[in-house]
Amino acid sequence: MLKIKNVSFSYSEEKPLFRDLTLSLTTNGLIHLEGENGSGKTTFLKILANLIIPKEGSLTWNDRSLSNSEVTYLSSINESSYPFLKGLETIELFSRLNFNNNYKKTPWWSTLKKSTLFCEALEKRYSDCSTGMRQLINFARALTKESEIIILDEPFLGLDKDNQKIFEEVINLYKEDKLTIFTSHRSHNVNYDSSLKVFKGNISHV
Amino acid sequence: MFKTLIFYLLLEKRNIYINKYIFPLRVLSSLLNMIFYYYAAKAFLPNKDFFTEAGNTNLFEYVMVGELTLSLVSDSLLIFSHHIKKILNFNIFDSLLNTKSSMYRILLQNGISSLILSILLIITEMSMLYWIFGLTFPLLNLFGAIITNLIFIPLFISLGIVSASLFIIFKRGTSLMGTFVTLLSLVSGVYFPIETFPKIFSKLLVNINPFQFLISETRLILSEGLYSPRYLTYIVVVLLLNIIMSFAARSILSFSVRVYKRRGTKIWLTS
DSSP: OEEEEEEEEEEETTEEEEEEEEEEEOSSEEEEEEEOTTSSHHHHHHHHTTSSOOSEEEEEETTEEOOGGGEEEEOOTTOOOOTTSBHHHHHHHHHHHTTOSOGGGSHHHHHHTTOHHHHHHHTSBGGGOOHHHHHHHHHHHHHTSOOSEEEEESTTTTOOHHHHHHHHHHHHHTTTTSEEEEEOSOOTTOOOSEEEEEETTEEEEO | OHHHHHHHHHHHHHHHTTSTTHHHHHHHHHHHHHHHHHHHHHHHSSSOOEEETTEEEOHHHHHHHHHHHHHHHHHHHHHHHHHHHHHHHTTOHHHHHTSSSOHHHHHHHHHHHHHHHHHHHHHHHHHHHHHTTOOOOOHHHHHHHHHHHHHHHHHHHHHHHHHHHHHHHHSOOHHHHHHHHHHHHHTTTSSSOGGGSOHHHHHHHHHHOHHHHHHHHHHHHHHHOOOOTTHHHHHHHHHHHHHHHHHHHHHHHHHHHHHHHHHOSOOOOOO
8 A cells, every 4th residue: 555644745845746645555556646737746755755855754665665666657758858869769778777677578568569669769869759659669668577566647748539448458457466656737637546536735535 | 809899899999989070079178189289389488398296307208197197087087976877867777777788787897998088089189299289108118007007997987887877866976077087187186196285185186196196107107117105005005996996886876776776757858
């Protein structure tokens, strides 16, 4: 179980974003995180991904302190990559950084390969890729990290219907044995298990 | 680790030589530099040798050995800041932080692969000195000088990682590091002997500036095949410093990453 206990965070002293946030989440399933723009969704996801250290409070995963190795994080599309690398080289680089040489044998790889856009992106330099291509490459490079929690920040941005379906297919592969949390303003077609809402510095189950 | 290093090397090659003219242009600029010093040395000291602490050596050789040693050191110092800057500007810092590799390991692999390419450039420059300007050194001396330089590299790599860490906290550093390297070249006898400084100052530099030692020792070993009496003591001190500094660099880098995570905001570089 993912336990968030008394977490507080603020970018400035005057305006706290989260105050005394306490929440428990199951060890598997697909959770949709909703909230208005600027409500703190990305900050919350970054706290879960250990990219932001909260001012106060603790995060535990199965009664152990939540560490970087337990979370895979796909940042929103404005996160970029080395522009001079081809899609496949980017994925290869991240697979090495994640000590995963067998990513091509995984179900997510064969599912993503169904997308012609993804196959095209593998051979293109990142700088020449479209937004959708970049999103698929970023997703694949994030998945080279094997972990128990997957965090996806606006994963469907820039994707057309067909590619969004493939993306969802990959997410569904891990519904049973991983906890996946995602934010999206285009979630109406996604079959998620539960939903969380960020509102005025608090997060609650919907 | 080794395979990843080779992979990085190939990627780095693509990055640096994205413009296929960059390598030939760098070689050409080195050649022009050499021609400049060759004729300058000839014009100012047509018949005499230039006396230095490294024995009787020719002015052209004096400057060239100083410059090549400087380029190895300055590359070790600057490459890491360059990489962290690239990572931050490409907006990939968070994604790299989320991998299973530490930022120290990522920077080290990136930097060492770049350094290998710098060494290739230095070898090209040395070949030019040999073939075009007839500057030759006995093979054994050359080997001794290379080993001495290699012993110092980890120290400069650690300093480079410290400077890269400053980028993460202070968002700037290129100009600072550039100024530091220029200062280093002035107080280390790259272009002129430090004996020309006031005695107290030059004595102090001899004792506390490891780069000055590296340059003068490289010259001495290359031209005379001699090792100064302080050689062994200094090497032992540098080896110890290598260990201490690598721990310090690692700690400073992880501290700056922690500061970044606590701050929670993106880093936008200003220089």
